Amino acid sequence: MPGTEIEGRYSYQYPHPAVTVDCAIFGLDEDKLKLLLIQRDLEPFAGSWALPGGFVRMDEDLEAAARRELEEETGVRKVFIEQVGAFGKPSRDPRERVITVAWWAIVNLYEHPVKADTDARNAAWFPVDELPPLAFDHRDILDTALGSLRGKVRREPLAFEFLPRKFTLTQLQRFYETVLGETLDKRNFRKKALSYGILSELKEYEIGVAHRAARLYSFDKPSWNRLRKAGGSFSV
């Protein structure tokens, strides 16, 4: 049954590989970009940390499979998710041929705090620049995912998927500095960030800080949609 005459010209019988999805789940925590990892309890790589993932079901879309894994792991439903690509070196799993379709996702830890290490399974958030060795080819996958995340952050207002609904311009700046790994000039940053007209200045200020309180802003999605339709982008 498997493989027979699929795609027309090829009629020899191929055995089928297993197909999984793996997710690089990013979040912003204490001004650091963090990644959710799971500690494996079975061989191979028992004890190693790995990207959460699992099998694609036979009647399930790839994105649906990724979202299902994501929700099982974090409890969060509507998140930003994007495909990284397929990884399929024949030797990537020592047991049998497994092709994985990798995704990256953003969970907003301010709106949906995900307490990773409290449940039975051993899961934890790691700063992306202090990761333990990863199982399988997950380091490759992560590096690709990080590249894809950074590229997207440069061109689209993804920052607001990470930040609280009300944020200060300094928080916004810190985010870009953290994710892009470069320092930015305060005045130029504010000038540019505001110039797109997609930030609403609120009449509120941060509270509980031991210095002058900063004004809060929120992301104005309608303005961004208008700007995008007009061919605009958003890069700081």
Next chain:
Amino acid sequence: MPGTEIEGRYSYQYPHPAVTVDCAIFGLDEDKLKLLLIQRDLEPFAGSWALPGGFVRMDEDLEAAARRELEEETGVRKVFIEQVGAFGKPSRDPRERVITVAWWAIVNLYEHPVKADTDARNAAWFPVDELPPLAFDHRDILDTALGSLRGKVRREPLAFEFLPRKFTLTQLQRFYETVLGETLDKRNFRKKALSYGILSELKEYEIGVAHRAARLYSFDKPSWNRLRKAGGSFSV
């Protein structure tokens, strides 16, 4: 055997989907961006045009599978190829579950003319803006591939994968105008293209034209490597 306890926490037995590779093969011909398509002779979609593709073998890397298909179809070995991503809607093939990993590739039709329609199988080059209806979800795949190609062309000197080894600046400009779908100012284009220092001015001119002959240039790869290492990009 399939699916058992793979990835640790999941131990139920999954049937495995078939996995294929499909290739969007681009080339430049008569100042037009063209795509190589194959006419299917079997159901489903018999008679329709489709992206060339086929099964991934059990011991074969995904990229190797794509390159094998590519060579079977065009006879060309060393081409630029990049993954588009995985496509896996459960209904995309009416016979059984097939997940495809799509790739796009560039063949240089000046250096390796691929006479598509001469062999037994019915294959042909189509201008990307005059494509026939495509089989399966190949239209989706192609649109994604085109987006990926255009993005890459904006940032990296991919133009030279399409053009003859010796080319005129007008040819180069036409390429960008064709692929990016916008007209460019001649003087500004030349100024900018030359400013990166990755084009070598040759002492040769085009021949056989019924007007003033244009100077020929070639792409200086070492210069590009130096520029790239220094963090530079290439965008016209």
Next chain:
DNA sequence: ATGCATTCGTGTAGTATATACACTATTATA
């Protein structure tokens, strides 16, 4: 041989965008 049609090749001025840079204002706390 001459004129025609066609493409090649070139520079400048104006505008917009990006960069560099330092001090006063506000608030909590000691």
Next chain:
DNA sequence: TATAATAGTGTATATACTACACGAATGCAT
């Protein structure tokens, strides 16, 4: 009330982008 910490603001310079027109070279038709 002094201190420590961060917020908030403007200008001058350099760089990059845009718009724009005409003489030079060549094959071809007459």
